[in-house]
Amino acid sequence: MIEVDDLTKQYGDVTAVDAITFTVRPGIVTGFLGPNGAGKSTTMRTILGLDRPTSGTATVNGRAFRAAKAPLTELGAMLEAKAVDKGRSARNHLLAVGATIGVGRRRVDEMLDMVGLADVATKNAGGFSLGMSQRLGIATALIGNPGVVMLDEPVNGLDPDGILWIRNLLQQLAAEGRTVFVSSHLMSEMELTAEHLIVIGRGRILADISMEGFIAMSSQHRVVVESPDAQRLRDLLIGPDVSITSTEPSRLEIEGITAPHVGEVAAANGVVLHQLADIAPSLEEAFMELTADSVSFHGSVSAQGSAS
């Protein structure tokens, strides 16, 4: 269990995290989403005790992480993959980290096997690819068999095989009753991994909600229709709360009414339909909509004023 209460972190004049409060519960994978600069890493660093909060608290299993008796057995974290000494082998890196909780060679080799680095155990970590570094970081985080797992962008740099592996691993760890807290900017990945979402933008919590709830919350529910008589159907459907766009003569994308309603209108007026589909918004779209006002660094196109 991770509890963040009224947490604020300022770096000089910049408020990275602004009075946020949330709880990460055991038993499920909780995704931590936000645009770059939203405060994800700052929040995680504060939970880990790497940064001191300006005000408020962050606790792991009910107390500050600093107070943990065997820290690695309580919270296993990976904030950045390259947090290793390039001159040391993967095995020696894990031996040094594991020594703080009294685990040795056998546990280290078990972890190297689990993350798939057994073949390069004696190679210097400096020569590792981003994906291999990521696996070493995950092994470092999990060496103490922690009840709480916190990973910042774990799929970064992994190949499709690795992404599938980490997705299954995280879900398995959550199913065992562990608290799993994962940040990502890959919304599509979160959609497949996380059950619960905490969305942060400009240092504030924008949503703390289940995955389904988050997607449903989006207003961008669309109906796609294909009909040889699309123009007539368009005139029948158009109204004050309805917006219709068309990319092809026979195709309509409708917002503001449901698919059954479109079907009924078409049937009542004898319009032939070739396709009628309800398009649920992807997490990506829901996310963009929610964070549109809270992106710290806009691209040059929308640099003037806030988007939407």
Place this chain on the structure above:
Amino acid sequence: MTSLTTTSPLGSIEGRPTSLVRVLNSEWIKMRTLRSTWITLVAIVLVIIAFGLISAMVSSGRISTQGGGPPRSVGPLSLVLAGANLAVLIVAVMGAIVGAREFSTGMIRATFSAVPKRLPVLWSKLIVFTAVLLPIVAVSVVAVFFLGMRVLSGAGAASVAWSDDGVARSVLGTAFYIVGLGIIGLAIGILLRSTAASIGVVIGAVIFLPALASALLPDSWDEVLKYLPSNSATAFTGSSQTGATLLTPGTGLIVFTAWIVLAIVGAAVVLTRRDA
């Protein structure tokens, strides 16, 4: 809350409480698993022994040089400890790297994730560094003393005995000075977090600046300059030929030790307060 089965991908291991002894072990593993540690240690031993022997041989005529060689005024003790001046640089740089390296590689975040209390990491780094360096440096300077004196007396040149007044103090004091500056370097490395910057500061400000200052400033400043780290150490290593006013050996030892303590306290305060 959690019932973990043996089929867990993480196994069923139970970690033990993190203690100073376990952090010490961790820091010892870190130090011995870097190849640069061993290269540096070999370099330190070689420099102390080889330079001392060469200068003793050159001075006593065992090796003939063409107009070179140390000046006649250098005493036998300074001759055989000639390598110490270079060893000081190597050890100070090694200390700075040990202190700053984890910050520049990012390893410090893994370290502090395992030991969020942080201070045990500082104590362990200091203990491991001292426990490795002090015996090696002390044995090297004592060895080069006896070997060098044999070379000198064998050639009929002036030599001193271990039991002569102040000799043992100078030899062991030199070992203490070398390792002490390494510790100051380690503390500066933790303060500055950059290997390049801390090497610059420890060599420039701690080793060269005092010599430069005493050369450039009027004599009235000598009363102040004698309290600087390297000058206070010269009081008990007794190997310098500078005319600077020096503290007594006992006071010098106290002042130099105070510098070490000050550096450690500074590193400890900053380490616990600063965001990592």
